[in-house]
Amino acid sequence: MSQSDGSQNTYLWIGKLVMISLAPPFTKALSVMHKIEAAGFEAYFVGGSVRDTLLHQPINDVDIATSALPEEIKTIFPKTVDVGIEHGTVMVLWKGEHYEITTFRTESTYQDFRRPDEVTFVRSLKEDLKRRDFTVNALAMDQKGNIIDYFDGQTDLANKVIRAVGSPHERFHEDALRMMRAVRFISQLGFKMEKETIAAIEKNHALLEKIAVERIQVEFLKMLMGIGRKNGLLIFIETGLFKYCPGLRNHEKALEAFAKNQLNLSTSLSAWTFLLFYLEVKSEEVEPFLRAWKCSRKEIQQVETAYRALKVRMNRSLDRLELYQTGLEIALEVEKMAESFGIPVYPLQVKETYESLPIKSKKALAITGNDLISSLKIEPSREIGLLLEKAEKAVLEGKVGNETIQILNWLKEER
Structure with a gap:
């Protein structure tokens, strides 16, 4: 009995087999499958791509498992790369694409709770699927779209x-x-x-x-x-x-x-920022907290900026200086975060205010440290950095125009 749900995939239930039409990522890989099978070996799509197909979710990459040994795969295809050959994986370069082909395998004990002490290659698909983590991931699909399910993964998907x-x-x-x-x-x-x-x-x-x-x-x-x-x-x-x-x-x-709490966590930036907010992490503790999580320097800086802005945004809108320091992209994301708390948000106003700023970064400031040294006769010192910050703030607040002479004259009067 066949049935269609109105999508591109049509299902045919035959005992524990379900036949479905193949999505493009699978069809592109079919010539690889055909070549392996023409050499006398089995080949199947396995894992997450099969699961997501049954769930009608987008498919990006496909994994292929085979009864062929790594050295046999290397004789079948002219261009290969040993990406994990000790664990049975060979990357095949074929028709402008690359595919990771892994030999059916069983694994011995895991003394470090992460990597097997020994991998044994086998010719049985069932033995290979038996070592996988969850039933919904222990699914295989052949080149015709037949689903092979030894562990009731489809039942668990349905439930x-x-x-x-x-x-x-x-x-x-x-x-x-x-x-x-x-x-x-x-x-x-x-x-x-x-x-x-x-x-x-x-x-x-x-x-x-x-x-x-x-x-x-x-x-x-x-x-x-x-x-x-x-x-x-x-x-x-x-x-x-x-x-x-x-x-x-x-x-x-x-x-x-x-x-x-119902929160809009659509990016890693919002995820980290909300987490810090709920944990009530102090501002000076953000950097070591994220470093312990092995976040990159850039990500830490972005999260610190968003966290600082969110704490302000919980009470009021960002002023021009705060908006400048935050940047438009992060400021707009902070607006979405604030909305999760039921706070009225004004993304268009944020964008308009940001666009009206006379400068968008320190690089746009019309004076440099060298200008201060030559015009104000200042020796290279910490005072230069303080004066540049003072000028930057004054330009943003509209106290002086972003022109070299204006800024220098204003600084002379303010010193």
Whole structure:
């Protein structure tokens, strides 16, 4: 029996097989699949791209798993790159595109709770899928659009459930980051979590200490920006995962309040800024807090700027100097943040005021330190920086025009 939901994908249910029409990212990769199969091997699309296809979500990249060994893949295709050959992954360069092809594999013990001590290549798709994290990710699709599902992943998709493949304790001991991935998927997909999987996270949460902060940060931010952020964050708190994330251990109540409020967290900037606001992080503590999360210098500066502006915006609009210091892009994002608290916002007025500023950066100021040295006969010193700041503020406030002579004469009178 076939049925169509009105979209481009048509489903055909045959026992545990579902046949669907392929989206463009899959069709572009079909010639790779054909070439592998023509050489006598199996090849399937696997993982997130298959899951998202069934959920009618956009597909960007596709992952391909195969029964061919890495060296066999390298003989099939003329151009390859060994991107992770020790774990069975070879990048194939084909018709202007690149595809990561990974051999079916099983894995041994994980002494560091992140990487297997040993990888064994196998010829069985089922054995390969058995080692994956969650049932909704343990799905495969062949070149004709047939879905292969050994672990009831489609049932869990239909019921909107995140469930570990097999024993959740084993899956989390293999890779402790999977615990963060679980709460991330709850948030990102708007799903709920199966009880045994929750219990296993609660029991094994301390293993998160074994995982690099950079990897935790990726999952954490995706969780904060998900459509089901409330449920994801509450499970993150309930299971104790928050205790093993930088700066969060003593903030359970603040995190619960953060989870329960309806906020517009559409970017990493808004996610970090709102988090700092709910944790009531002091301004001087923002930089070390974000550094502990391994944020980049640029991101730290942007978040510091947004956080400072949001605290002002909770009480009043930004004045011209504050708007200049904040910049238009961040100021407009802060307006969206303020709106989440029910504060009246004026994005058009912010834009108009910013556009009316006589200068948009220090580089646009009509004088330099050299002008001060030559015209005011000042020795190179800290006073030069203070005078430039004074001139910058005066120009922004309209006390003097942005012209070299005007500014110099004004500074002479003010000194």
